[in-house]
Amino acid sequence: EATENAIYKAAETIRGIVGADVIGQNVVVEDGDITEYRVNVKVAFVVGGGVDED
Numbered sequence: 001e002a003t004e005n006a007i008y009k010a011a012e013t014i015r016g017i018v019g020a021d022v023i024g025q026n027v028v029v030e031d032g033d034i035t036e037y038r039v040n041v042k043v044a045f046v047v048g049g050g051v052d053e054d
Contacts, residue, residue: 002037016046 003022011017021042028036 002039003041006039006041007043010041010043013052014043014045015052016048017043018046019044 002025003020007017007020021044022039023042024040026038027034028038
């Protein structure tokens with residue numbers, strides 16, 4: 001789910017996303033419970049798709 005969320009967030013400003021590599025993942029633990037999942041993702045996109053200028 002964290003990876004999916006990262007792609008959706010990136011897609012808000014980057015057009016032409018064609019793939020992604022998960023570089024790393026970790027969790028935040030508080031009082032013995034996992035409270036956050038985190039991922040480090042490299043996003044691949046077609047040059048010319050570019051960044052939205054809105």
